[in-house]
Amino acid sequence: MPAFAGLRRRVESWARPRRPEVLPARLDRRRIYILPTGFGAFVTALLATMGIGALNYNNNPALLLCLLLVGAALASLLWTQLQLSGLEIRAVHGEPVAAGTPMPLHVHVEAPPGRERRGLRVAIGDNEAVLSLGDAGGEATLALPTIRRGWLTPPRLRIGTTRPLGLARAWSWVWPEARFLVYPAPEAAGPPLPQGGGDEAQARLNPAGEELHHLRDWRPGDAPRTIAWKASARRDALIVREFERPQGDDLTLDWQRLGTLDHESRIRRLARWVDEAEREAVRYRLQLPGQPVIGPDRGAAHRHACLRALALLPDAG
Amino acid sequence: MARTALALDTAGRRWSLIAAAVCLLPLLLQLPMPLPIVIAIAGATAAIMAARRAVPGWLRTVLALAVFGLVLAQGGMNFGRDTGCALLAGMLAIKPSELRTVRDARSLLGFALFAPFATFLLDQGPLSLALGLCGAVLVLAALARLSEQESGLPAAGVRHATRIGVVAKLIAIGLPLALAAFWLFPRLATPLWGIPDLSTARPGLSDEMSPGDWIDLIADDTPALRVTFRGPEPSTREMYWRGPTLSAYDGRTWTASPWLRSMPPATVEHGVPTWEYEIALEPTERNLLVALEMPLELPEGMHAAREYTLTSARRLDRVTRWQLRSAPPVRFETELPDALRRLALQLPADFNPRTRALAQQWRAETADDGALVDRALAWIRSDFAYTLDTPLPGRHAVDEFLFDYRAGFCEHFSSAFAVLMREAGIPTRVVTGFTGGVRNRYGNYWIVRRMDAHAWNEVWLEGRGWVRVDPTAAVAPERIYDTLEDRLGAGGGDALLPMADLGDWARRAWNDFVLGFDAARQQRMLQRIGFENIDTGGLVALFSLCAALALGWMLWLVARTERERDPLLRAWHRIGRRYARLGLSRERHEPALAWAERVRAARPHEDALVALTHRFVAARYAPSASDATLVRALRTHRPARETAR
Numbered sequence: 001m002p003a004f005a006g007l008r009r010r011v012e013s014w015a016r017p018r019r020p021e022v023l024p025a026r027l028d029r030r031r032i033y034i035l036p037t038g039f040g041a042f043v044t045a046l047l048a049t050m051g052i053g054a055l056n057y058n059n060n061p062a063l064l065l066c067l068l069l070v071g072a073a074l075a076s077l078l079w080t081q082l083q084l085s086g087l088e089i090r091a092v093h094g095e096p097v098a099a100g101t102p103m104p105l106h107v108h109v110e111a112p113p114g115r116e117r118r119g120l121r122v123a124i125g126d127n128e129a130v131l132s133l134g135d136a137g138g139e140a141t142l143a144l145p146t147i148r149r150g151w152l153t154p155p156r157l158r159i160g161t162t163r164p165l166g167l168a169r170a171w172s173w174v175w176p177e178a179r180f181l182v183y184p185a186p187e188a189a190g191p192p193l194p195q196g197g198g199d200e201a202q203a204r205l206n207p208a209g210e211e212l213h214h215l216r217d218w219r220p221g222d223a224p225r226t227i228a229w230k231a232s233a234r235r236d237a238l239i240v241r242e243f244e245r246p247q248g249d250d251l252t253l254d255w256q257r258l259g260t261l262d263h264e265s266r267i268r269r270l271a272r273w274v275d276e277a278e279r280e281a282v283r284y285r286l287q288l289p290g291q292p293v294i295g296p297d298r299g300a301a302h303r304h305a306c307l308r309a310l311a312l313l314p315d316a317g
Numbered sequence: 318m319a320r321t322a323l324a325l326d327t328a329g330r331r332w333s334l335i336a337a338a339v340c341l342l343p344l345l346l347q348l349p350m351p352l353p354i355v356i357a358i359a360g361a362t363a364a365i366m367a368a369r370r371a372v373p374g375w376l377r378t379v380l381a382l383a384v385f386g387l388v389l390a391q392g393g394m395n396f397g398r399d400t401g402c403a404l405l406a407g408m409l410a411i412k413p414s415e416l417r418t419v420r421d422a423r424s425l426l427g428f429a430l431f432a433p434f435a436t437f438l439l440d441q442g443p444l445s446l447a448l449g450l451c452g453a454v455l456v457l458a459a460l461a462r463l464s465e466q467e468s469g470l471p472a473a474g475v476r477h478a479t480r481i482g483v484v485a486k487l488i489a490i491g492l493p494l495a496l497a498a499f500w501l502f503p504r505l506a507t508p509l510w511g512i513p514d515l516s517t518a519r520p521g522l523s524d525e526m527s528p529g530d531w532i533d534l535i536a537d538d539t540p541a542l543r544v545t546f547r548g549p550e551p552s553t554r555e556m557y558w559r560g561p562t563l564s565a566y567d568g569r570t571w572t573a574s575p576w577l578r579s580m581p582p583a584t585v586e587h588g589v590p591t592w593e594y595e596i597a598l599e600p601t602e603r604n605l606l607v608a609l610e611m612p613l614e615l616p617e618g619m620h621a622a623r624e625y626t627l628t629s630a631r632r633l634d635r636v637t638r639w640q641l642r643s644a645p646p647v648r649f650e651t652e653l654p655d656a657l658r659r660l661a662l663q664l665p666a667d668f669n670p671r672t673r674a675l676a677q678q679w680r681a682e683t684a685d686d687g688a689l690v691d692r693a694l695a696w697i698r699s700d701f702a703y704t705l706d707t708p709l710p711g712r713h714a715v716d717e718f719l720f721d722y723r724a725g726f727c728e729h730f731s732s733a734f735a736v737l738m739r740e741a742g743i744p745t746r747v748v749t750g751f752t753g754g755v756r757n758r759y760g761n762y763w764i765v766r767r768m769d770a771h772a773w774n775e776v777w778l779e780g781r782g783w784v785r786v787d788p789t790a791a792v793a794p795e796r797i798y799d800t801l802e803d804r805l806g807a808g809g810g811d812a813l814l815p816m817a818d819l820g821d822w823a824r825r826a827w828n829d830f831v832l833g834f835d836a837a838r839q840q841r842m843l844q845r846i847g848f849e850n851i852d853t854g855g856l857v858a859l860f861s862l863c864a865a866l867a868l869g870w871m872l873w874l875v876a877r878t879e880r881e882r883d884p885l886l887r888a889w890h891r892i893g894r895r896y897a898r899l900g901l902s903r904e905r906h907e908p909a910l911a912w913a914e915r916v917r918a919a920r921p922h923e924d925a926l927v928a929l930t931h932r933f934v935a936a937r938y939a940p941s942a943s944d945a946t947l948v949r950a951l952r953t954h955r956p957a958r959e960t961a962r
Binding site: 039042043046050053054055057058059060061062063064065066067068069070071072073074075076078079118119120121130132161162163164165166167 | 424431433438461463464465468483484492493494495499834835868871
């Protein structure tokens with residue numbers, strides 16, 4: 001089997017495209033491959049038997065039936081190939097995820113109108129997704145496995161179909177010249193967020209805090225559990241409590257303070273802390289060796305900047 | 318692999334089962350009676366059982382063995398072509414018991430395609446053909462559904478009519494190629510292997526005859542041959558279609574003498590007129606031929622024995638055609654060699670004593686052979702009756718017929734007449750074949766049915782040779798009682814006659830067009846369109862050319878859908894391609910006018926393009942604008958020539 005797999009890899013390496021390409025990429029006959037499926041081979045053998053038998057017995061109805069089926073089968077081959085011909089891969093986009101979790105890879109495809117293209121299969125390895133094109137094109141979402149942090153260059157995508165009769169499989173490779181970011185995998189369990197950072201302590205409003213800061217009028221969006229019902233009853237209007245959190249100051253997540261850990265473990269801890277700080281809605285800054293400090297800030301963009309910096313740290317050694 | 322184990326969904330199962338059932342139906346119609354019902358019940362049971370839960374392997378084996386045994390028992394343990402077909406039908410019927418995955422469904426459908434094929438080996442009638450075609454279309458539609466399921470499309474997403482439409486389109490696209498191959502693919506002049514026999518032969522003309530055994534044959538009103546005359550036609554009373562001649566008699570059965578085959582045909586002096594005709598003979602699974610009495614010369618592949626028993630070199634497994642000329646004989650073998658005379662006088666001893674006594678008495682009274690024949694015919698006219706209702710013969714069959722019940726049909730008359738004449742010393746033999754025929758009022762041809770099978774006699778008279786005598790025809794018309802017309806024509810058939818004629822005419826066209834097409838006819842067709850003496854290599858070249866043309870046509874048909882529907886847009890895109898060749902293709906995001914201006918900036922002489930683009934934008938985006946000449950103007954526009962600098 002390994003020899004066979006090796007041969008297969010070898011043959012696939014000859015297939016077009018042989019190097020990454022800039023999208024959009026249009027599929028044409030030079031890069032669409034078509035081979036009979038196992039069932040197609042079975043039907044071929046069956047029709048050959050029928051044809052030889054019919055010729056031998058000079059049984060014209062049987063021969064005509066056989067030839068009609070051959071004609072339909074050949075037409076279906078053309079049809080299969082033309083399902084792919086003219087497709088245009090507009091964009092491939094992967095959402096950043098932590099290493100180890102599958103990355104949703106969106107493949108956006110368009111095609112000139114006039115031909116129904118449904119039930120195409122987009123695949124990377126064993127991960128498949130169905131792609132059906134409407135007038136505005138179509139999108140398939142693949143789950144691309146990720147292993148390690150950093151840039152992930154996607155392998156070749158295979159777009160294929162066996163429609164309409166399942167006799168042959170037409171496929172084409174797409175090798176987008178793109179790279180997708182994979183965040184470091186956060187460690188599973190570890191110490192809580194460090195307290196403070198040495199900067200001025202500052203009480204900040206935080207719904208997760210415990211000490212009552214003050215009361216204010218209700219505004220749309222306030223959670224019902226924050227409503228001070230007794231005070232509201234007295235005032236004849238809804239009043240909500242606002243809390244503060246005692247730690248109050250910006251967090252600093254500093255690489256240097258994790259001196260006892262090895263390189264990758266530091267990255268994974270910092271990644272977990274970034275996520276925890278986001279969850280607790282704390283402003284935080286990230287200090288990495290040889291890089292300017294990121295932050296302090298919070299929110300999706302800040303998180304992305306931090307995790308990206310962590311993901312792209314060079315390997316140890 | 319994960320893909321092959323994909324479980325079959327409801328729609329796929331339903332389509333597969335329907336397609337297999339329709340494929341099976343024409344085959345079942347060809348099988349002898351208890352089998353189709355049993356097989357149909359077995360099939361339905363298997364399908365229902367498998368729909369509930371997986372059928373265990375041992376049960377499938379038991380089912381398969383049961384069907385196998387039943388079919389063999391039905392065929393009387395003879396293994397023939399029909400037995401094979403019945404087995405195929407049985408296996409196909411129980412195949413749905415393992416219908417769980419897409420892969421199972423596909424193997425069922427592939428297997429089902431053999432059912433129409435097997436049907437055509439047994440029967441090539443219009444019903445079989447229509448059902449076979451339906452079955453094939455449904456199989457393709459079922460395959461389309463399976464492929465949809467494999468591609469993750471829900472069954473509700475595609476309408477049944479659309480699916481059938483796709484299949485019909487595929488067949489239509491492949492049709493030119495199929496027809497080119499059908500007409501032009503080199504045919505085998507002789508088969509590589511023979512077609513297996515039927516386990517039970519259909520009754521028909523054969524080289525033996527026992528009085529009474531034709532009762533099945535003459536109840537069969539299917540066509541035996543169709544005849545087209547060129548020039549004069551004989552009257553129906555002259556239409557004696559001569560088949561096997563039987564000379565040896567054992568007291569019960571008349572048989573042909575095989576050693577006569579190796580002798581050259583006897584000399585015949587023909588009279589006038591000469592009839593020129595073509596016989597299209599329905600398949601008989603034998604190699605016996607018939608021709609109008611008496612053929613002048615024999616076409617290739619036809620052989621005549623001494624007594625003009627005509628045989629074909631090959632067995633008649635399909636419709637065959639024979640070009641013949643015949644003329645009534647004036648003298649037929651006037652010199653009879655002694656061996657042949659002895660054969661024509663041979664009789665078993667100790668049979669039919671009363672006949673022998675009568676013959677000897679007549680011989681004593683009448684010296685002249687011809688007068689003796691006339692006397693016998695006169696006796697038949699006065700004393701005998703025609704009926705299909707005859708008792709089983711005893712030991713002295715001829716005595717019983719001549720002296721006891723004095724009624725019967727052609728076999729009895731010809732047999733008894735021959736025995737009587739032989740006892741009187743006149744060389745006599747039995748000739749079998751067909752008589753008469755019915756003219757089809759739509760096509761210019763005659764149809765002779767199997768029920769027109771007939772037996773008559775030839776007596777050898779000095780100076781004239783063999784002379785045809787038809788004792789059955791001598792029966793007085795008022796004493797013809799129970800005939801085939803009485804038996805068949807109970808339902809007032811006259812009103813339906815035109816319909817039947819029309820049906821037969823269509824059937825003959827189908828025979829000419831499709832069923833009878835073979836190597837010889839292919840050669841003739843090619844000659845007619847100007848290819849004289851084309852050899853196999855030339856034929857392959859011609860076929861390849863036509864196939865390439867057909868493939869090109871297919872490609873064009875399939876690819877055509879990609880064409881832009883709107884002629885205006887099509888012309889606009891064409892202009893875009895012309896400029897793209899100059900490196901000035903329009904970007905996707907670029908508005909038409911911006912592009913035109915960019916082109917003009919690069920090439921100063923493109924004012925015409927800008928003007929055209931303005932017109933295009935107006936026609937395309939202004940709601941009411943219509944510009945009749947724009948498409949034409951766009952089509953004829955070419956990039957301006959760069960002036961030489």
